[in-house]
Amino acid sequence: MAAVFGRRLRRGVMTAAVAAAAVAALSASQAPGVSAPHTGGGNSAADRSDDNPPNSATGPDYYTDLPPLDSPTDDPTAPPGTGGKDGEDSGIPATVLDAYKKAAAEIGTTKPGCNLDWQLLAALGKVESGQARGGDVDADGTTLHAILGPPLDGNGFAKITDTDGGSYDGDTTHDRAVGPMQFIPSTWEWAGRDGNGDGKKDPNNIYDAALAAGHYLCRADRDLSNASDLNKAILSYNNSSDYLATVLKWLEYYRKHSHSVPDGTGVLPKHPSGGGTGSASPSPSPTHRNSDRPSDSPTTKDPSKKPPKTPSGGGSTTPGGNTGGGGSDSPGGTTPPPTTSPTQSVTKLADAGTGGLAALQDDSFSERVKVKAKNAAGSAVGSAKIRFAVVGDTDATFSGGATSATVTTNGSGVATAPALKAGKKTGQFKVRATVVGRNVTGLDHTATVTARADKLARADTDPLTCEAGGTFDKAVELKATYKGAAADKVAATATLITSEGDATEADKGPYFKDAEGKTIRTLKGLTTDADGHLTLPKLYADDTTGTFLLRVTTTGGATLDVELKVTAATAS
Template structure:
């Protein structure tokens, strides 16, 4: 595998070199004064400023450099279906996607499926662009909010081998008040982010350094022209609008196809950083540490920093120099420990017994606490809650999986559970996003729908001549705690007497599908309004007063009086109705 991967990298580097020569030749044919410096970067004398408008041809990234490494040759592992995070070897990390980034890509797809269904955006396309633009945020170096632990900046777009895009954001995003640079894991230039930016994690801020914000923005950017990404033409147009390079297109499509075949989640910070870039610089085989380069120099280990051979440039004034993402005192070999990395285990945080009636929302929510080895709560880490088992229960919103961020005490509260129609118990499994630790499972139980009151909807007397049929049907309404009790199971039985609930052998009866006499009906349910209309009632030649007892799940009971008498006569004998625990009629 290692040898194969090395050959693949070499192939990518060769392709990059050919592409660079072609670009240089094309540039020389179109503009006078184009030369190459010692590092192979082209320098254009009097380069014209490029419009930040993506329609003008510089895309979302300002044509900034990107990673050219192709997917590994090994077959990717399928993602687990139980919400767990598999352990992976360093080689497998080439194919894996860091947990928080994978979560962000899938959330963006869900939002776009709802807001722009005709676009058909697959999350794997966002993952492919994230891989090509930033090596999945340098192998997943993000905190629990999804913000990169240090800024990912492309080279300043000063016309020296790159597009000329003068400052549009006063250095707010890229720290440079002279020229723009591509920013964040999806490498947006500030002028594009100004209109394309989105708040993907609901914190009220549109931050290009946050993968939830950047992934959602990239999704909207790719879907902005009503392209259908399920078609080849629409997919190509969208990718080329992000970066108008055929080589870029082919690289992204390679990763898209690879991720579509299956991938898996790996812990944040454990991904492999690609090794080759379109401008001839290199990435790295391990997650990059924060840059410690002095102002005015380039650091090849940081995405978007230009050539392989760092070449000092005159220092810029302090106000126009991008802030260093680290510092001289920060050892490159010891990146800062993220909150996720400090979690030792998850434990329950006082979750009550989880029970709800079918169709209802659970009254209590699951609370889980993230703790470090010392038993202290860890804030700002993301916990995933996954419903498993034979159930149609969901979280509010209809999802089987939900995520929540821990607060200052380390506690995360899951969204409310919504019971479906399937009764019985199911499990809610908790996992820490970005790392595998011990975690609790929760048992939730769905009980059948019930009613505590049952009444007739009319007071009309129910009478019939011998061997005839009752003119009026029996219609009932069920309630529970004075609210409509819908979809409640009901049983109706013609009983012997108020004190003897055995089935009567004479008097009124129902008919089954074959027209045969039946005196007990099961499988009945109330409708959405809690109403139930019983089938037609008939009578044999026995006269008198009879009882129909109707019962529901939950204990509601109603006795209904039925009279069978010849026309012009009074009913003679028979069972006298008596009040039931709920009602009688």
């Protein structure tokens, strides 16, 4: 790592506070109350779940170049490319920058609780591949030359035999990290995303890789606006305190200084971690400002090079998860004393006054789920993390389109879920509350989505007439629709009203009969069938002649007045 420390001395040493924070973050990630690193290759079913993400998404190689630190000698007026505060290091290739912003925007819609900033993707992309080798991509975002890490053959790194038949990395013997965000093939197989809408999930495409990286970081209901969750997310990408410190530094830098540069003109990094020479290192190009770049072709790792530093507890940073004991990356291998977090002390969840959860299709629920976290003594637990999830056959979501959200309890131990929004599917589903990382019995709340109609119409246009004292020959047939589609299972009410301006029930004129043959003029509990059709029972007429109105209303506000005419009886 001599080159790394030399770089730091030349470009400005990281402050002790930042370095200490990075080390503390790694130590905290291994403390009680936080999921411990998985052993093994990171490819088991357990490793693939949202609550048990693998310990590393990428290969072990990354670039340790640090951004320039602000100093009194920086010239804030210097133009891009001259090394000022917004100089060449802040330039991000246009297509690569677009991919980061689009990925963050999409995740902002699908996982709003994650609070992913595009600058974090940019920081990772800088460290992993130098922003796809300075923007060496085509117009669709696919790399023009393969970006591959060294073979994971156990020579200084973990040994991962081939898992993809060479389809991603071209290596049928061992796996290699692939693409701008350096995904291991076995990780990409389940974590890959289609970010550019071409129907493919390609780790060599910056749009696909950036979206996959965003989803990977947001796993386990992380909130990246929280420093602890941010550190855990970065460490899950590559479990190394040096890596964490480097990414955080670039994140801080890009939040202050960034601008777009043409593809192929981005600044290329020079210093891979551990002095490795894997083919993730960029190759020279006429459009690149730096020419002292290793070859694009894969190279053999120099056996004289020392393997990357491993944590003092015997574990090693591997691309599929950390193996080894309980050591940490803190100086001297010291482990922080065990602590019990508020979340760890929760033993029970109780309802905290949730009202009835009911809404019409496409409407927002007026009530929100509220639960209270309690410890073994029955006392409220504040600052505990509660996960809310929408469970069941439904398209209802929380506001913003997410189906899960993590909320921290307030001082009274209460966590309130985000507002619910009904979709098109009707029926019941559940909102389940669980304690993050704890085997505590969850609490379910049942929610109901009711069908609605926004339009009612007669199924035919034939007049409805009857002689006084007789029976209407034709039944009233209606069809209900919602946004142009048949509205099934919609509740309706039919009432013979006094007049168009008076909706009270009429006391004379046409009528229905109940099961006992008694006269009734209001029918409740009607429901449309699967095709949205509604056929009313037979209508009768008393001795009153004239024109009468039958008003039918449905849930959702659809209303239709049907005209009924009663004529004088024909002489016998």
